[in-house]
Amino acid sequence: MNIPKEIQIVIEKLEKSGFEAYIVGGCVRDFLLEKKPNDWDVTTNAGAEEVQKIFPESFYNNKFGTVTVINKNAKDKSLRNIEITTYRIDIGYSDKRHPDEVKFTPSLEEDLARRDFTVNAMAMKIENRKLKVESYKVIDLFGGQEDLKNKIIKAVGDPDKRFGEDALRMLRAIRFAVQLDFEIEKTTFESINKNSALLKFVSQERIRDELEKIILSNKPSEGIELLRKSGLLKYIIPELELGVGVSQNRHHIYTIYEHCILSLKHCPSKKLETRLASLMHDIAKPQTKAGVGQDSTFYNHDFVGARFSKRILKRLKFPGKIVDKVSLLVKNHMFYYNVDEVSEAGVRRIIKRVGKENLKDLMDLRIADRLGSGVPKAKPYKLRHLEYLIEKVGKDPISPKMLKIDGQDIIKILDIKPSPKIGAILKVLLAEVIEDPKNNTKKYLEKRVGELNKLSEKEIAKSEKVIKEKKEEEDLKNKKKFWVK
Ligand code: ATP
Ligand code: MG
Secondary structure, eight states: OOOOHHHHHHHHHHHHTTOOEEEETHHHHHHHTTOOOSOOEEEESSOHHHHHHHOSSEEEETTTTEEEEEOTTOSSGGGTEEEEEEOEEEEOOTTSSSOSEEEEOSOHHHHHHTSSBGGGSEEEEEEOTTTTOOEEEEEESSOHHHHHHTTEEOBSSOHHHHHHHOTHHHHHHHHHHHHHTOEEOHHHHHHHHHHGGGGGGSOHHHHHHHHHHHHHSSOHHHHHHHHHHHTOGGGTOHHHHTTTTOOOOTTOSSOHHHHHHHHHHHOOOOOHHHHHHHHHTTTTHHHHOBSOGGGOBOTTHHHHHHHHHHHHHHHTTOOHHHHHHHHHHHHTTTOOOOTTTSOHHHHHHHHHHHOGGGHHHHHHHHHHHHHTTTOSOSSOHHHHHHHHHHHHHTTSOOSGGGSSSOHHHHHHHHTOOOOHHHHHHHHHHHHHHHHOGGGOSHHHHHHHHHHHHTSOHHHHHHHHHHHHHHHHHHHHHHHHHHTOO
């Protein structure tokens, strides 16, 4: 791997104008690990105005004191915007999250010392490029290279002081540990333990961004467990801690909390929503537990859990789309399916309830749930059979739009004015077609419209209810199977 040409050019232009310039921070860490950095940051002793003069194609961000050089044509996305920041120090952190003041400094050493971890506090550049005897110059004042080699996350300077300045750094330590598969150095970890309550001062948005990275890493369950051991979890998702040490029933070998993190560990999906749902699908079990020992039950933990996960994710300021999706998955994670017991109509009702676009994720959640219970096979015959049936009934009508007649047709057939009765009739027709798609013909539906029209609106609603009750029967079987001894 090499430092990309675009970055070299930026550094050389700054040097030609008489300034110092280095790549710095996360990109140096990733480069030395031979990993592709997310983005390349350059640091310099030139002030923002001077940088802008050197790079006409750039813009200045006042809030961060950063000049972004634009490379529209770079093939690699990570090179289209290169951020150049003047050496700086942060002064005073009276609110434990923002420096009271940012001061520029002529000293690279001071800039590196303000950074969070030794592996993030290095700067480097290529020397002698023109002479074709290229060598890397690494400025490493805090033993970052040694810690990289030993896979260690260690605070720069006194950890108590550094976490006191910006409490988010504690969460970042865990994020880097799971992203890089590193260990947190002992004194640094003890300091997190001691200072965990400071996380209260950090905004939910900043916490969310780090949590998201932990969940999407290759070791998400280890991340949650580190959060718990370090004392941070109770300031992020205290609801998860309520499941610690709480046993379940004869169907489970793990405690609630263990099962939550194991489900996350085994989630086959890389999607944030599905992973969050895996972690939180049983979040309401502690509150819904009834009975004792092997005979305990957790009635309605899926519905209550859907509400809890909504509340938690809203609190963490996740986007509405993610909140709704996770909540939907949690709510439906108990869907019942047994070969020969659930009809094709039952499968169509599952599809109608959760939506076609959510089926894959719901299936992944079920696999996570199973594997997290210590069940050896991810996808038993049962689930494979359900997938086959979903495929088979996939084109069957499950929404009013898919019926062969619509409200306008009914108005014509009955020669009546628009009224709620029409909606009620359509609901019955849909329920009958979900029962048996062969019913979806103009002829049959028109005949039924005539018959239903003879009933009162109340009676029509009742016939729909009769069909719906079948669905509830299936849910009941589910409850019997999983919740009652
Ligand atoms: P990523 O790969 O996720 O981008 P990164 O290490 O580049 O990881 P950034 O958040 O992009 O992390 O920050 C860039 C650099 O700025 C870090 O490597 C670190 O040197 C410094 N930094 C960022 N946030 C903090 C902080 N809260 N406290 C101290 N230094 C920080
Ligand atoms: Mg970065």
